[in-house]
Amino acid sequence: QQKVQQSPESLIVPEGAMTSLNCTFSDSASQYFAWYRQHSGKAPKALMSIFSNGEKEEGRFTIHLNKASLHFSLHIRDSQPSDSALYLCAVNSAGNKLTFGIGTRVLVRP
Amino acid sequence: EAAVTQSPRNKVTVTGGNVTLSCRQTNSHNYMYWYRQDTGHGLRLIHYSYGAGNLQIGDVPDGYKATRTTQEDFFLLLELASPSQTSLYFCASSDVWGGGEQYFGPGTRLTVL
Numbered sequence: 001q002q003k004v005q006q007s008p009e010s011l012i013v014p015e016g017a018m019t020s021l022n023c024t025f026s027d028s029a030s031q032y033f034a035w036y037r038q039h040s041g042k043a044p045k046a047l048m049s050i051f052s053n054g055e056k057e058e059g060r061f062t063i064h065l066n067k068a069s070l071h072f073s074l075h076i077r078d079s080q081p082s083d084s085a086l087y088l089c090a091v092n093s094a095g096n097k098l099t100f101g102i103g104t105r106v107l108v109r110p
Numbered sequence: 111e112a113a114v115t116q117s118p119r120n121k122v123t124v125t126g127g128n129v130t131l132s133c134r135q136t137n138s139h140n141y142m143y144w145y146r147q148d149t150g151h152g153l154r155l156i157h158y159s160y161g162a163g164n165l166q167i168g169d170v171p172d173g174y175k176a177t178r179t180t181q182e183d184f185f186l187l188l189e190l191a192s193p194s195q196t197s198l199y200f201c202a203s204s205d206v207w208g209g210g211e212q213y214f215g216p217g218t219r220l221t222v223l
Contacts, residue, residue, distance in 0.1 A: 001169075034211070043200060043214035044153070088153065097168070098212065102152040 002027045002093030006101035013108055019076040021104050023089030026070065032092040033065055035074045038103070039085045047087075048074070079108045113137060114215035116201050122221045123191050131186040131218050133201030141204045142184040143212065144168070144176060146197040153200065159184055160207070191222045 003026040013019050021035075034049035050056045050063045050072065057063075065072040076083055089101045114135045123129050135142060143158040155168035157176035165176055173195060175187040188195055198219050202212040 032210070043216050045214065046211040049211065097155055097158075099155075099169075100153040102150065 002099040004091050004099050004101040006104050010105040013079050015110050019079045021074045024071050025091045027093045030091045033072045034090045036088040037085045081108045084108045116215040116218050120219050124223050127191045129188040133184045134182050135203040139203035139205045141207050143202045144186045145200045148197050193222045196222045
Protein backbone atom coordinates (compact mmCIF):
# COMPACT_ATOMS: atom_id res chain seq x y z
CA GLN A 1 0.00 0.00 0.00
CA GLN A 2 1.22 3.49 -0.91
CA LYS A 3 2.94 5.31 1.94
CA VAL A 4 3.17 9.09 1.73
CA GLN A 5 5.18 11.04 4.28
CA GLN A 6 5.65 14.78 4.65
CA SER A 7 8.31 16.85 6.34
CA PRO A 8 8.61 18.94 8.32
CA GLU A 9 5.46 18.61 10.44
CA SER A 10 5.33 22.36 10.94
CA LEU A 11 7.25 25.40 9.84
CA ILE A 12 7.44 29.06 10.79
CA VAL A 13 8.89 31.40 8.16
CA PRO A 14 9.24 35.19 8.06
CA GLU A 15 7.28 37.12 5.47
CA GLY A 16 9.21 37.33 2.21
CA ALA A 17 11.26 34.18 2.82
CA MET A 18 11.24 30.91 0.87
CA THR A 19 9.08 28.07 2.21
CA SER A 20 10.19 24.53 1.28
CA LEU A 21 8.05 21.45 1.87
CA ASN A 22 8.91 17.81 1.24
CA CYS A 23 6.96 14.68 0.35
CA THR A 24 8.19 11.11 -0.08
CA PHE A 25 6.21 8.21 -1.49
CA SER A 26 6.74 4.46 -1.69
CA ASP A 27 5.17 3.33 -4.99
CA SER A 28 7.61 3.85 -7.86
CA ALA A 29 4.76 3.33 -10.37
CA SER A 30 2.98 6.51 -9.21
CA GLN A 31 2.25 8.94 -12.01
CA TYR A 32 0.45 11.92 -10.48
CA PHE A 33 1.83 14.18 -7.76
CA ALA A 34 -0.02 17.12 -6.31
CA TRP A 35 -0.02 19.68 -3.55
CA TYR A 36 -3.21 20.84 -1.85
CA ARG A 37 -3.57 23.78 0.51
CA GLN A 38 -6.08 23.90 3.36
CA HIS A 39 -6.68 27.13 5.23
CA SER A 40 -7.98 26.82 8.77
CA GLY A 41 -11.62 25.73 8.83
CA LYS A 42 -11.76 25.37 5.05
CA ALA A 43 -11.71 22.61 2.49
CA PRO A 44 -8.49 21.41 0.84
CA LYS A 45 -7.90 23.05 -2.52
CA ALA A 46 -5.55 21.89 -5.25
CA LEU A 47 -2.50 24.10 -5.66
CA MET A 48 -0.28 22.45 -8.25
CA SER A 49 0.38 19.08 -9.79
CA ILE A 50 3.08 17.39 -11.89
CA PHE A 51 3.23 14.20 -13.89
CA SER A 52 6.85 13.88 -15.04
CA ASN A 53 10.30 14.34 -13.56
CA GLY A 54 11.60 17.85 -13.30
CA GLU A 55 10.32 21.21 -12.25
CA LYS A 56 7.12 23.17 -12.79
CA GLU A 57 6.64 26.80 -11.83
CA GLU A 58 3.40 28.74 -11.43
CA GLY A 59 3.82 32.24 -10.06
CA ARG A 60 5.48 32.04 -6.64
CA PHE A 61 5.05 28.25 -6.46
CA THR A 62 7.46 25.60 -7.80
CA ILE A 63 7.19 21.82 -7.72
CA HIS A 64 10.24 19.56 -8.05
CA LEU A 65 9.76 15.85 -8.77
CA ASN A 66 12.45 13.16 -8.62
CA LYS A 67 10.82 9.78 -9.21
CA ALA A 68 14.10 7.88 -8.77
CA SER A 69 14.42 9.15 -5.22
CA LEU A 70 10.65 8.86 -4.59
CA HIS A 71 10.54 12.51 -3.59
CA PHE A 72 8.81 15.70 -4.59
CA SER A 73 8.76 19.14 -3.05
CA LEU A 74 6.94 22.45 -3.05
CA HIS A 75 8.74 25.78 -2.81
CA ILE A 76 6.94 29.05 -2.14
CA ARG A 77 8.92 32.15 -3.04
CA ASP A 78 8.26 35.46 -1.21
CA SER A 79 5.99 33.81 1.37
CA GLN A 80 2.99 35.87 2.49
CA PRO A 81 0.87 35.68 5.66
CA SER A 82 -1.98 34.47 3.42
CA ASP A 83 0.17 31.39 2.65
CA SER A 84 -0.28 30.27 6.27
CA ALA A 85 -2.14 26.96 5.97
CA LEU A 86 -1.91 23.18 6.11
CA TYR A 87 -0.17 21.84 3.00
CA LEU A 88 -1.05 18.31 1.89
CA CYS A 89 0.82 16.32 -0.71
CA ALA A 90 -1.06 13.69 -2.70
CA VAL A 91 0.14 10.80 -4.86
CA ASN A 92 -1.84 8.36 -6.97
CA SER A 93 -1.33 4.66 -6.44
CA ALA A 94 -2.61 1.22 -7.37
CA GLY A 95 -6.25 1.44 -8.34
CA ASN A 96 -5.59 5.08 -9.16
CA LYS A 97 -6.61 6.22 -5.70
CA LEU A 98 -5.11 9.38 -4.30
CA THR A 99 -3.16 8.94 -1.07
CA PHE A 100 -2.61 12.07 1.00
CA GLY A 101 0.15 12.88 3.44
CA ILE A 102 -0.64 14.04 6.97
CA GLY A 103 0.36 17.59 6.09
CA THR A 104 2.81 20.33 6.97
CA ARG A 105 1.44 23.28 8.91
CA VAL A 106 2.99 26.54 7.71
CA LEU A 107 2.89 29.85 9.57
CA VAL A 108 4.21 32.94 7.83
CA ARG A 109 5.02 35.66 10.35
CA PRO A 110 4.72 39.32 9.23
CA GLU B 111 -15.02 26.35 -10.57
CA ALA B 112 -16.42 23.03 -9.39
CA ALA B 113 -19.14 23.34 -6.78
CA VAL B 114 -19.48 20.69 -4.09
CA THR B 115 -21.88 21.17 -1.21
CA GLN B 116 -22.34 19.10 1.92
CA SER B 117 -25.05 18.87 4.55
CA PRO B 118 -25.31 19.09 7.42
CA ARG B 119 -22.24 21.17 8.26
CA ASN B 120 -22.28 20.05 11.85
CA LYS B 121 -23.90 17.01 13.45
CA VAL B 122 -23.97 15.62 16.97
CA THR B 123 -25.33 12.15 17.61
CA VAL B 124 -25.11 9.49 20.29
CA THR B 125 -23.39 6.12 20.20
CA GLY B 126 -25.54 3.70 18.22
CA GLY B 127 -27.35 6.43 16.35
CA ASN B 128 -27.96 6.60 12.60
CA VAL B 129 -26.39 9.39 10.59
CA THR B 130 -26.57 10.29 6.92
CA LEU B 131 -24.17 12.79 5.40
CA SER B 132 -25.12 14.26 2.05
CA CYS B 133 -22.99 15.55 -0.79
CA ARG B 134 -23.99 17.16 -4.07
CA GLN B 135 -21.79 18.28 -6.96
CA THR B 136 -23.10 20.35 -9.86
CA ASN B 137 -20.30 20.00 -12.39
CA SER B 138 -21.19 16.70 -13.99
CA HIS B 139 -18.14 14.96 -12.56
CA ASN B 140 -18.17 11.18 -12.78
CA TYR B 141 -16.09 10.51 -9.70
CA MET B 142 -17.06 11.26 -6.14
CA TYR B 143 -15.26 10.47 -2.89
CA TRP B 144 -15.82 10.46 0.86
CA TYR B 145 -12.84 11.18 3.13
CA ARG B 146 -12.39 11.62 6.83
CA GLN B 147 -9.74 13.93 8.25
CA ASP B 148 -8.25 13.34 11.68
CA THR B 149 -5.25 14.87 13.40
CA GLY B 150 -2.26 12.61 12.95
CA HIS B 151 -3.87 10.66 10.08
CA GLY B 152 -4.55 13.20 7.38
CA LEU B 153 -7.22 12.60 4.76
CA ARG B 154 -8.28 8.98 4.45
CA LEU B 155 -10.53 7.59 1.72
CA ILE B 156 -13.68 5.87 3.00
CA HIS B 157 -15.68 5.10 -0.19
CA TYR B 158 -15.77 6.36 -3.74
CA SER B 159 -17.91 6.03 -6.82
CA TYR B 160 -17.51 6.04 -10.60
CA GLY B 161 -21.10 7.05 -11.26
CA ALA B 162 -24.72 6.56 -10.31
CA GLY B 163 -25.27 3.14 -8.75
CA ASN B 164 -21.55 2.41 -8.47
CA LEU B 165 -19.70 2.05 -5.17
CA GLN B 166 -16.07 1.22 -4.46
CA ILE B 167 -14.43 0.52 -1.13
CA GLY B 168 -11.73 2.88 0.06
CA ASP B 169 -8.99 2.49 2.63
CA VAL B 170 -11.04 2.87 5.85
CA PRO B 171 -14.53 1.52 5.04
CA ASP B 172 -15.40 -0.26 8.31
CA GLY B 173 -18.58 1.09 9.87
CA TYR B 174 -19.58 3.09 6.80
CA LYS B 175 -21.93 2.53 3.91
CA ALA B 176 -22.36 4.80 0.93
CA THR B 177 -24.78 5.19 -1.91
CA ARG B 178 -24.59 7.17 -5.17
CA THR B 179 -28.15 7.82 -6.25
CA THR B 180 -27.48 10.15 -9.18
CA GLN B 181 -24.44 11.64 -10.85
CA GLU B 182 -24.83 14.62 -8.53
CA ASP B 183 -25.60 12.98 -5.17
CA PHE B 184 -23.42 10.81 -2.93
CA PHE B 185 -24.41 9.82 0.60
CA LEU B 186 -22.41 8.44 3.50
CA LEU B 187 -24.31 6.34 6.05
CA LEU B 188 -23.28 5.51 9.58
CA GLU B 189 -25.84 2.98 10.84
CA LEU B 190 -24.47 2.38 14.33
CA ALA B 191 -22.30 5.39 15.04
CA SER B 192 -19.39 5.01 17.43
CA PRO B 193 -17.18 7.63 19.14
CA SER B 194 -14.28 6.53 16.89
CA GLN B 195 -16.24 7.99 13.96
CA THR B 196 -16.04 11.49 15.43
CA SER B 197 -14.23 13.31 12.66
CA LEU B 198 -14.30 15.95 9.93
CA TYR B 199 -15.81 14.44 6.77
CA PHE B 200 -15.12 15.77 3.29
CA CYS B 201 -16.78 14.92 0.04
CA ALA B 202 -14.92 15.52 -3.21
CA SER B 203 -15.51 15.13 -6.92
CA SER B 204 -13.34 14.96 -10.02
CA ASP B 205 -13.70 14.39 -13.73
CA VAL B 206 -10.49 12.34 -13.91
CA TRP B 207 -9.93 9.25 -11.81
CA GLY B 208 -6.76 9.27 -9.72
CA GLY B 209 -4.62 11.57 -11.77
CA GLY B 210 -6.58 14.78 -11.71
CA GLU B 211 -7.70 17.57 -9.45
CA GLN B 212 -10.27 16.77 -6.80
CA TYR B 213 -12.72 19.46 -5.72
CA PHE B 214 -13.69 19.34 -2.08
CA GLY B 215 -16.87 20.33 -0.30
CA PRO B 216 -16.78 22.47 2.87
CA GLY B 217 -16.86 19.49 5.22
CA THR B 218 -19.17 18.09 7.89
CA ARG B 219 -18.01 17.96 11.48
CA LEU B 220 -19.52 14.90 13.14
CA THR B 221 -19.41 14.30 16.88
CA VAL B 222 -20.51 10.96 18.30
CA LEU B 223 -21.08 11.13 22.05
